[in-house]
Amino acid sequence: MSNTNTDFLLAIEDLTVSFDGFKAVDSFNLYIDKGELRVIIGPNGAGKTTVLDMICGKTKSTQGSIKFKNKELTKLREHKIVRAGVGRKFQTPSIYENLTVFENLEISYPWGRTVIGSLMFKRDQKVLDSIHKVAEQIYLIDDLDKQAEFLSHGQKQWLEIGMLLVQKPELILLDEPVAGMSVKEREATAALLNEIVRDRAVIIIEHDMDFVAQIAKKVTVLHMGKIIAEGTMDQVQNNEKVKEVYLGH
Ligand SMILES: Nc1ncnc2c1ncn2[C@@H]1O[C@H](COP(=O)(O)OP(=O)(O)OP(=O)(O)O)[C@@H](O)[C@H]1O
Ligand SMILES: [Mg+2]
Numbered sequence: 001m002s003n004t005n006t007d008f009l010l011a012i013e014d015l016t017v018s019f020d021g022f023k024a025v026d027s028f029n030l031y032i033d034k035g036e037l038r039v040i041i042g043p044n045g046a047g048k049t050t051v052l053d054m055i056c057g058k059t060k061s062t063q064g065s066i067k068f069k070n071k072e073l074t075k076l077r078e079h080k081i082v083r084a085g086v087g088r089k090f091q092t093p094s095i096y097e098n099l100t101v102f103e104n105l106e107i108s109y110p111w112g113r114t115v116i117g118s119l120m121f122k123r124d125q126k127v128l129d130s131i132h133k134v135a136e137q138i139y140l141i142d143d144l145d146k147q148a149e150f151l152s153h154g155q156k157q158w159l160e161i162g163m164l165l166v167q168k169p170e171l172i173l174l175d176e177p178v179a180g181m182s183v184k185e186r187e188a189t190a191a192l193l194n195e196i197v198r199d200r201a202v203i204i205i206e207h208d209m210d211f212v213a214q215i216a217k218k219v220t221v222l223h224m225g226k227i228i229a230e231g232t233m234d235q236v237q238n239n240e241k242v243k244e245v246y247l248g249h
Contacts, residue, residue, distance in 0.1 A: 002015055002125075002150070004157075005035075008031045008032060008033060009033060009034045009036075009068065009170065009171060009201050010028075010030070010031070010032040010055075010066070010068050010171055010194045010201065011031050011032075011033055011054070011065075011066075011067045011202075012028060012029060012031070012034035012051075012064070012065070012066050013029050013064055013065050013067075014027050014028075014029065014065065014066050015027070015028040015029070015051070015054060015060060015061055015063035015066060016028070016052060016062050016081070017061050017062045017063075017069040018061075018062045020037070020243040021031060022081035023225050024047045024050045024225050025047040025050050025051055025054065025061075025225045026047075026224075026226050027064070027226065028051060028064070028222075028225070028227060029227070030051075030220065030224070030227075032171070032201045032203065033201065034170070034200065034201055035195070035197060035198060035199075035200075035201065036201045036202075036217070036218070037084060037193060037194070037197040037201070037204070037215055037216065037217060038201070038202070038203050038204070038216075038217075038219075038228060039203075039204050039205075039206055039215065039216040039218075039219045039220070040203065040204070040205050040206075040218060040219075040220045040221075040222055040224035041185075041205075041206060041207070041212060041214050041219060041220070041221055041222070041236075042221055043061070043223060043245065045224075046199075046222040046223050046224065046225070046230075047222055047224070047225040047248075048175075048205045049119060050225075051222070052088060052173045052175055052205065053201070054066065054074075055068075055073065055081075055086065055088075055171075055173060055203075056078060056081055056082075056086055056088040056173060057073065057076055057077060057078040057080075057081045058078060058080060058088075059076070059185055061074050062181065063105055068081075068084060068085070068086060068171060069084070069085070070197075071082055071084060076135070081221070082167070082169075083110075085169050085171060086169055086170075086171045086172075086173065087164035087166060087167055087169030087171070087172045088172075088173040088175075089160050089161060089171065089172070089175065089177060090175055094143075094160065095148045095156055095160055095163065095213060096148060096157050097147070097148050097149035097150070097171045098147065098198040099138050099147070099148055100144065100145050100146060100148065100150065101135065101143050101144050101145070101146055101151070101159060102131060102135075102144040103146065103164050103214075104148055104159055104162075104163060105125065105131045105134055105135065105159075105162055105163060105167075106127070106131060106164035108162075108164070108166045108167060109127065109166055109167070110167055116129055122152075127196065130166060131144075133164065134162045134166050135162065136197065137162070137192060137195065138154065138158040138161055138165070138192065139155075139158060139188060139192075140155060140159060140162065143155070145149065146213070152185075153179040153180050153190075154178075154180070154185035157178070157180075157181065157189075158188075158189070158192070160176065161174070161192070161196075162212070163193060165196060169200065170200045170201065171200060171201050171202075171203070172196070172201070173202075173203050174193075174202065174203070174204045174205070175205045176202050176205055176207060176209060177189060177204065177206075178204060178206070178211050179208075180203045182225060185214040186208070186210075186211050186214075187210060187214070189211075190211065190214040190215050193215050194215060196243045212233060213233055216232075216233050218231065218232065218234070219231065219233055221236055221238045221239070221242050223241075223245045227243045228245065229241060229242045
């Protein structure tokens, strides 16, 4: 397998992980351009979350390479991968419920490694400006002083995306970001994603096909750890293998 795909922001080749001999992800290849929003779909247990776990260093691969801006990530620890510019949002929001929206965004700054450290950090205008910009993007500009526990489930998901955005990652990984959201919140999230992808790349795992149709240019379908189809939503939906294993007809 050649590793010459240096033009991509992210180039994953031959990525494989075995858990006690079971290959959860098997010879997985993925190439992502800057500005690309890629959706990964597939049935439960297909290996989608495990792919994201390997990109962000939570799970170590058994084999293969993950090149981000030409830098090999597979041997790096999680915090080094974050510092290299990869932001990850997990399935359940991990915000600080007892802090305000503003404080949650503020402590997510790269210098805010600890809650105490960042709360004592002098708030300069540049920091304030970018917090306000992100708060506007995630539709929480009027809720900056609200304690996070009082946000709706959807707003909490947006706040967590905002906490990634203040770190200015060049690649954002989102695991089912609209799960549990209302139709309106989903539409707003689609608009948000289409906006934020302009400066970076985003990989999203998603089950909701209506939502995928709103955002996806290119879809990768995973089944039993392997890619079975890749292309536009139309191409993928009309793919015989996909119909068989994923859509169930
Ligand atoms: N740390 C682990 N140890 C053992 N098996 C694991 C581990 N992580 C994942 N698996 C297994 O790997 C397979 C893929 O899991 P994964 O969570 O990636 O699927 P998924 O596509 O995200 O599914 P879902 O749509 O349900 O979230 C599953 O069979 C799962 O049980
Ligand atoms: Mg999953």
